[in-house]
Amino acid sequence: MDGAVSAETMMSTAIGVEKWPVMGIRLGRGRTGGSTFVDMLIQRARAAGRKVVIADGDLRNSTLSGLYPPGTAGGTLQPQSDDLVDMKDLFTTALAKAVAETASLLVDFGGGDRVMVEYGRELSLVEMAEGLGLVPLAIYVTGPEMDDFDHILSLWRSGVFRPAHSLLVLNEHLIPNGRSPEGAFRSLVARPEFSQLGEEGLKPIIMPRLPCMSDVRDAGLSVADAMKGKVGNKGVPLDPVRQFMVKTWLKRLETVFAEEQVLEWLP
Amino acid sequence: METDSKHLDRVLGSLRRSEKRSALFHWLLDHHDEILDAAGAERINWRAVAERFKEVGLTDATGKPATARTARATWYKVRRVVATRRANLASTRPVKLTPSKLPRDASPALAREPAPAPAVPLRDAAPVAGDWPAPNLPALQQKQGGPPGERKPTGAEMTERLRERLRTRNY
Numbered sequence: 001m002d003g004a005v006s007a008e009t010m011m012s013t014a015i016g017v018e019k020w021p022v023m024g025i026r027l028g029r030g031r032t033g034g035s036t037f038v039d040m041l042i043q044r045a046r047a048a049g050r051k052v053v054i055a056d057g058d059l060r061n062s063t064l065s066g067l068y069p070p071g072t073a074g075g076t077l078q079p080q081s082d083d084l085v086d087m088k089d090l091f092t093t094a095l096a097k098a099v100a101e102t103a104s105l106l107v108d109f110g111g112g113d114r115v116m117v118e119y120g121r122e123l124s125l126v127e128m129a130e131g132l133g134l135v136p137l138a139i140y141v142t143g144p145e146m147d148d149f150d151h152i153l154s155l156w157r158s159g160v161f162r163p164a165h166s167l168l169v170l171n172e173h174l175i176p177n178g179r180s181p182e183g184a185f186r187s188l189v190a191r192p193e194f195s196q197l198g199e200e201g202l203k204p205i206i207m208p209r210l211p212c213m214s215d216v217r218d219a220g221l222s223v224a225d226a227m228k229g230k231v232g233n234k235g236v237p238l239d240p241v242r243q244f245m246v247k248t249w250l251k252r253l254e255t256v257f258a259e260e261q262v263l264e265w266l267p
Numbered sequence: 268m269e270t271d272s273k274h275l276d277r278v279l280g281s282l283r284r285s286e287k288r289s290a291l292f293h294w295l296l297d298h299h300d301e302i303l304d305a306a307g308a309e310r311i312n313w314r315a316v317a318e319r320f321k322e323v324g325l326t327d328a329t330g331k332p333a334t335a336r337t338a339r340a341t342w343y344k345v346r347r348v349v350a351t352r353r354a355n356l357a358s359t360r361p362v363k364l365t366p367s368k369l370p371r372d373a374s375p376a377l378a379r380e381p382a383p384a385p386a387v388p389l390r391d392a393a394p395v396a397g398d399w400p401a402p403n404l405p406a407l408q409q410k411q412g413g414p415p416g417e418r419k420p421t422g423a424e425m426t427e428r429l430r431e432r433l434r435t436r437n438y
Binding site: 203254 | 310340343344347350400402423425426429432434
């Protein structure tokens with residue numbers, strides 16, 4: 001019967017708006033801006049009406065748990081402790097929840113990559129995600145520091161998580177004051193390993209700097225809430241200029257995603 | 268009687284058609300390009316697709332009617348298989364010609380101009396939602412106005428593009 005049914009006929013009523021759920025895991029050292037990137041992805045997906053389960057394994061710097069309090073609707077899932085067993089349990093629980101809800105999963109271990117290494121030894125993360133109907137996405141975040149990049153290089157080469165959709169996010173926010181992006185990242189980009197990673201499927205993109213990021217964080221606001229003028233923990237919204245900065249920053253990111261043709265990869 | 272080449276095709280076809288794969292997998296594989304064409308700029312509604320698969324009896328690896336989830340997962344596998352096959356094909360070294368074994372009147376085929384690559388779709392450039400900022404479309408269209416291509420850029424090309432963006436702060 002295979003040949004008797006044309007694809008056009010089969011698909012003619014089936015082209016709609018559904019998007020595949022994604023299993024996005026942020027890897028890399030802590031404090032490289034990964035949580036900010038993940039927060040933006042969460043808000044972006046939810047703004048489009050897509051469900052996202054969030055797992056925050058970073059107990060020492062739990063940015064996501066601050067923005068999406070555990071126990072609330074759409075809140076983060078957190079581990080009991082940063083013991084390896086609890087972290088692995090968090091990942092398993094979050095993944096099961098995402099599958100049950102046909103939602104995307106975004107995981108931020110905040111530098112706790114040992115969980116991924118351990119998990120990767122036991123199971124193939126890519127195959128597991130695909131088998132469960134989620135499209136795997138790796139999010140490696142780095143600043144211009146060589147140590148950050150070397151950590152990513154080591155993780156990538158370990159083969160723990162190398163899906164077809166893999167992003168290397170160069171965070172402009174980590175550039176020291178007074179340095180240009182070109183100057184700050186020059187040494188890193190010039191390394192032969194950088195191009196080699198691209199050859200192997202790790203797509204480099206730039207996360208532009210948001211000048212008022214510290215104000216957004218101090219107000220305890222997610223980027224989307226800051227843009228919309230919601231009231232933060234100081235009892236007032238960001239002023240209109242800063243709201244505009246956030247909106248411009250999100251627009252720049254959307255343009256980066258579109259230019260790099262990675263929109264399909266995102267939750 | 269079956270010719271040698273047809274026989275060979277049939278044998279190779281059956282080799283390629285692993286029994287471990289489901290009917291659904293093979294159907295999606297056979298219609299890969301048609302499906303992409305049909306989907307065009309839209310996303311696939313797998314719930315609706317699964318209903319159609321059920322109607323025509325396409326089953327998953329366990330012989331059960333495909334669900335939206337299995338259909339979607341299977342399609343993802345098919346896309347990877349096709350991408351890998353095509354990448355392997357593209358990287359296959361050309362067959363070495365032996366002039367002495369060619370017919371006396373053989374002549375090289377005329378080279379044809381390669382077909383222009385399709386424009387990179389801007390389908391995903393649409394805003395995520397009403398209040399979510401849209402990408403800078405005019406700038407994007409201008410940038411994509413050059414020679415686009417489906418070819419995956421090399422690592423060196425990606426690095427060069429990134430270097431240029433960092434230099435010009437064009438991001």
